[in-house]
Amino acid sequence: MAVKVYVLLVVLMFAGVVLPIAHAQLGSPSLVTVISGTVPCNVGNNISLSTPNNVFPNATVQLRCSGNVVASTTTNSNGGFSIVIPSLLISLEDLINCNIVVTTTLFSCNASLPTDGNLVSPLTFVNTIVGIARLAAVSFTFVRGLIG
Numbered sequence: 001m002a003v004k005v006y007v008l009l010v011v012l013m014f015a016g017v018v019l020p021i022a023h024a025q026l027g028s029p030s031l032v033t034v035i036s037g038t039v040p041c042n043v044g045n046n047i048s049l050s051t052p053n054n055v056f057p058n059a060t061v062q063l064r065c066s067g068n069v070v071a072s073t074t075t076n077s078n079g080g081f082s083i084v085i086p087s088l089l090i091s092l093e094d095l096i097n098c099n100i101v102v103t104t105t106l107f108s109c110n111a112s113l114p115t116d117g118n119l120v121s122p123l124t125f126v127n128t129i130v131g132i133a134r135l136a137a138v139s140f141t142f143v144r145g146l147i148g
Helices: 002-026
Strands: 032-038 060-065 068-074 080-086 099-102 117-129 132-137 141-144
Touching: 060 080, 068 080
Parallel strands: 032 132
Antiparallel strands: 032 080, 060 068, 060 099, 099 117, 117 132, 117 141
16 A cells, blocks of 8 residues: 555656646647737838837738738727737637738828838747737838738
8 A cells, every 4th residue: 555655656746847847848838829019101121110200000900811811900009009819719830820911001101102002010929928929020011912
């Protein structure tokens, strides 16, 4: 009887030490993914926000995966946006291959900008903390002819 109890204790100790290490190495699954960014009001390649007051407020932003709209939101007065995606809806691995598409024409924020395209950004992994994975749209480019 004492041997069975001893073996059980060793197995429980092993599980208590090894399983958390394995979980940490594999990464913890996220409960939600937060995608955020700031939309610029300009065109070019790899558009940056280095110029003050160069943001796109009240723009419609879509999360598109394989051409399908998964989620949509509107930028705030500072051009910022945030989209929260439950992991049951789409996995983090699948989200990495999605894009942020701004469907409001640039003409809306600056009348001298073109009306025949959209700003598009791939998603970049930032981190995962306490069940929340964070992705960012940080590299917007202007794509002609994409509208809507």
